[in-house]
Amino acid sequence: MSETDNKAVAAASDIVIAARGLTKRYGAVGVVDAINFDILRGEVFGLLGPNGAGKTTTILMMLGLTDISEGRVSVLGYDPAREPLQVKRRVGYLPDSVGFYDHLTAVENLSYTAKLMGLPYAERKRRIAAALSRVRLSDVLDKRVATFSRGMRQRLGLAEILVKQAEIAILDEPTSGLDPQATQEFLELIGELRAEGVTVLLSSHMLDQVQRVCNRVALFQAGRIVLMGPVADLARQVLGAGFVVEVEADGLGLARRLATVPGVTHVETLAEDRFRMTADRDVRPDAARAVVAANGSLRRLSVDEPSLEAIYARYFQGQDQHMKGSRHAA
């Protein structure tokens, strides 16, 4: 496809990053194997997978920081291999365990990169002050980065993306090694970015965090995307039905009643007054109605959110069994 076609496609459907058959090989070893994905403007997209599955390599290819062996990727309509400066002007990148010049202060570090971005003095000063206050580093802006904790460094890295006013923020393992409070703060900042319409690409192996902030996720395994979509969809795909609703209520023949609710595939009686329903959608309103219709007294109605952790575990478990099976067959 020619460059102009690329741009037309991207503009038409609001796709900001499109990868087609993206492949990276070191010699004969494939690290990323013909992956395809589209990332839409304004979404938070999670790249998941064990270490060494090809997440960081994919990110580096999108930024033009490593050569693409085969296939292509378009970022905001630009080809990172040919127009890396255009891409890097619009995309902010927070590398895995980001580093700064320890002998410089927070402001000096940011002004260096802001100068590299080509921002004039006044603009630089304004944006840096604003960004540092956004990531709550205003009171340490003249301290040397050597004194910063890991969480502060990550926030400083995010400030750099804010200074750039990037359309896309690519964050590689941004919360690994952070304490729970720092993680929470960082996730809030990511939420703020999304609220401003920035497209966020988040790579992580911390599943619960990804689940909390991502609209869609792609699960990487050995250089391939094995699953992609919203977490709820993946749950349906991997765990079977997506929703598990627990009902605590008194009443006669409730189990039968609940089983007739549309969408429910299975009802399990846990105790005399407790039932677990498996359904393909959120059936709580219908379940409540069914209990009330049976003159039962409803005490508790809860839904187990499908957890990415469960999906992940189940998926890789399935893979293992599959592998073992094929080995036996062989």
Add this chain to the structure above:
Amino acid sequence: MRREGSPFQGLGTVALKELSDNLSSARMFVLEWLIVLTALAALYGAIDSLRQNTAEDPFLLLRLFTVAGAPLPSFVAILGFLIPLMAIGLGFDAVNSEHNRRTLSRILAQPIYRDALLIGKFLAGLATLAIALTALWLMVIGLGLIFLGVPPGGEEIARSLAFLVIAIFYAGVWLSLAMLLSIVFRSPASAALTALGVWLFLTVLWPMLAPALAQLIAPPDPRYAMLGLDTPDTAIWAQTLARLSPNDLFGEAMLAVLSPGTRALGPVFLDQLRGAVMGSPLPLSESLVIAWPQTVALIAGTIVLFVAGYIVFQRQEVRA
């Protein structure tokens, strides 16, 4: 496949930042004092011996650079030995420290090419060395004025400026080498040790090895030996091999530029000297012609080593 945009975008920013880092670093402070103090000692010796016999030397200022006072070698010889140390000190962790501090991928994610980063670092290193050497040069001239009391002539200034320029290129060779090693080795310690090893080999061992190798390649002719002469072939081989060391090239260029009486740097036949007034100084332009091949070799060495580093750096993976 042509890249969009200029490879030099951000070059100035990188160079200025690296320059300010270099100038304010403790390492630079130590190296500068090392050189200044040794140079002062050499100058003191030179001034002392010059005062003893201040005759009608027309190039008194240049003598400051080349005269050796009793225990110490001359100022130029000390510089030939110490400039590499300073250049290695500036360059040995230029690129691998960016890897190790994990700043490389963050900087390269800004809208610049790798070219700007590498060239910026090299220019900043060269500028730092140039500043240090210029300060040293001014110091020599100033001390000459104070202690000898003879104002330098125009030609002396021109010759000493030529010394300054050649010294900067000599520093460039070692800076390029140190930066190449900083790209090849991920650990700054390995890069520094390798660079220092090359430095010691080329400045200390090679001048001894070169004549030995020359005798192996072209064994001395007994007929010449009986006459108490060097065999021409052996002498030429010895010099050619010695010239592989930048230290030797620097020494020869300095000899031509700072000692105006120098007529040739290699062995010459007597008939080639027919008509020459021995001991009379050559004009500046003639001296520069003699030093030109050595100077070009130093510049070429700088460029070749830099290009080698550039190619390795462009092909290197960004991630640690």
